[in-house]
Amino acid sequence: xxxxxxxxxxxxxxxxxxxxxxxxxxxxxxxxxxxxxxxxxxxxxxxxxxxxxxxxxxxxxxxxxxxxxxxxxxxxxxxxxxxxxxxxxxxxxxxxxxxxxxxxxxxxxxxxxxxxxxxxxxxxxxxxxxxxxxxxxxxxxxxxxxxxxxxxxxxxxxxxxxxxxxxxxxxxxxxxxxxxxxxxxxxxxxxxxxxxxxxxxxxxxxxxxxxxxxxxxxxxxxxxxxxxxxxxxxxxxxxxxxxxxxxxxxxxxxxxxxxxxxxxxxxxxxxxxxxxxxxxxxxxxxxxxxxxxxxxxxxxxxxxxxxxxxxxxxxxxxxxxxxxxxxxxxxxxxxxxxxxxxxxxxxxxxxxxxxxxxxxxxxxxxxxxxxxxxxxxxxxxxxxxxxxxxxxxxxxxxxxxxxxxxxxxxxxxx
Ligand SMILES: *Cc1c(COP(=O)(O)O)cnc(C)c1O
Numbered sequence: 001x002x003x004x005x006x007x008x009x010x011x012x013x014x015x016x017x018x019x020x021x022x023x024x025x026x027x028x029x030x031x032x033x034x035x036x037x038x039x040x041x042x043x044x045x046x047x048x049x050x051x052x053x054x055x056x057x058x059x060x061x062x063x064x065x066x067x068x069x070x071x072x073x074x075x076x077x078x079x080x081x082x083x084x085x086x087x088x089x090x091x092x093x094x095x096x097x098x099x100x101x102x103x104x105x106x107x108x109x110x111x112x113x114x115x116x117x118x119x120x121x122x123x124x125x126x127x128x129x130x131x132x133x134x135x136x137x138x139x140x141x142x143x144x145x146x147x148x149x150x151x152x153x154x155x156x157x158x159x160x161x162x163x164x165x166x167x168x169x170x171x172x173x174x175x176x177x178x179x180x181x182x183x184x185x186x187x188x189x190x191x192x193x194x195x196x197x198x199x200x201x202x203x204x205x206x207x208x209x210x211x212x213x214x215x216x217x218x219x220x221x222x223x224x225x226x227x228x229x230x231x232x233x234x235x236x237x238x239x240x241x242x243x244x245x246x247x248x249x250x251x252x253x254x255x256x257x258x259x260x261x262x263x264x265x266x267x268x269x270x271x272x273x274x275x276x277x278x279x280x281x282x283x284x285x286x287x288x289x290x291x292x293x294x295x296x297x298x299x300x301x302x303x304x305x306x307x308x309x310x311x312x313x314x315x316x317x318x319x320x321x322x323x324x325x326x327x328x329x330x331x332x333x334x335x336x337x338x339x340x341x342x343x344x345x346x347x348x349x350x351x352x353x354x355x356x357x358x359x360x361x362x363x364x365x366x367x368x369x370x371x372x373x374x375x376x377x378x379x380x381x382x383x384x385x386x387x388x389x390x391x392x393x394x395x396x397x398x399x400x401x402x403x404x405x406x407x408x409x410x411x412x413x414x
Pocket of ligand 1: 014065066067068092141143144145172173174175195204
């Protein structure tokens with residue numbers, strides 16, 4: 001490959017752009033993972049994770065991709081033969097339930113059209129029928145990265161409560177944590193699964209399970225053999241801020257920085273920023289005259305947008321042209337929607353001008369690929385961004401307080 005000047009636009013919905021600040025934070029010598037310096041790092045990241053998941057419960061961190069976090073969730077809480085309820089919201093829910101089947105679980109997979117999230121009324125009705133409480137867990141993908149549909153977890157929890165059903169609530173928040181509102185404890189989630197390479201702005205390689213007390217109790221009673229993924233071993237070592245085996249030390253340096261960045265900006269500001277990106281991107285798509293894959297506006301994802309190609313046009317052909325001409329990577333259609341949709345990732349370390357640039361790449365790509373559209377979507381997105389003014393960062397919002405604490409005091413120097 002010859003050199004391509006300028007920056008590549010990585011606008012797939014994960015892995016996302018890793019900010020320089022995180023790259024620099026990871027550029028450090030390896031330390032003894034059983035030494036005192038590691039314990040300080042372990043303490044910071046394990047406590048910091050709880051803030052990002054909005055929980056006071058433990059967060060377990062594995063060296064793995066998000067798929068590993070799925071598996072850890074299953075093998076700790078469930079046993080072969082257990083009945084679980086899952087919903088076909090798209091490609092990722094399909095993969096997760098397939099994994100559950102391979103573990104011998106008895107999966108009830110509610111069919112879906114890949115344009116809607118989990119329907120809380122349907123869930124409540126199904127749980128109400130289950131008067132023997134045979135269903136041990138409900139598995140939900142919060143943000144379906146294949147469709148750009150976000151399921152409403154608080155309503156799902158309410159449905160489970162109204163049905164007075166004791167099933168565990170297992171939630172995949174891989175492409176939502178750190179970009180969309182998410183409250184592990186307040187929403188009554190038992191296990192939240194995520195990975196490092198999406199909203200957390202890190203390279204791939206870390207997998208997370210936030211675990212409720214009820215989930216820990218289920219894991220203690222659960223006889224499924226497990227070793228690498230065992231929460232018990234992990235939590236014992238984590239008590240002293242260590243890990244039972246060699247952790248991904250440098251990714252943990254990155255994680256410490258990512259948590260600091262999210263908390264400096266303020267989680268509410270982060271979520272508001274993504275809402276603006278979602279609104280602006282949808283404004284562009286509507287202006288182009290293209291169709292959004294999600295059909296219910298309550299379920300629009302603010303971390304990515306899935307766009308349906310006009311009949312007779314192939315999404316992968318369009319993506320290939322956009323990549324070749326404008327050096328932008330857009331997300332492909334996955335599974336059932338291969339070739340039918342393309343996805344614009346707008347999550348992570350991202351700002352208004354990066355969005356405008358990305359949407360310009362899409363618009364020029366549509367033109368280059370001969371896809372019928374109305375020019376001016378980028379303008380519509382800019383109008384949307386201008387109308388919804390950028391929220392002040394947390395630092396600005398608290399004004400004088402942070403200004404004072406931000407002044408480096410000589411006596412605090414190491
Ligand atoms: C990316 C993603 C995964 C899979 O994570 P890997 O790190 O690729 O194993 C699972 N669920 C969702 C919703 C995702 O977006």
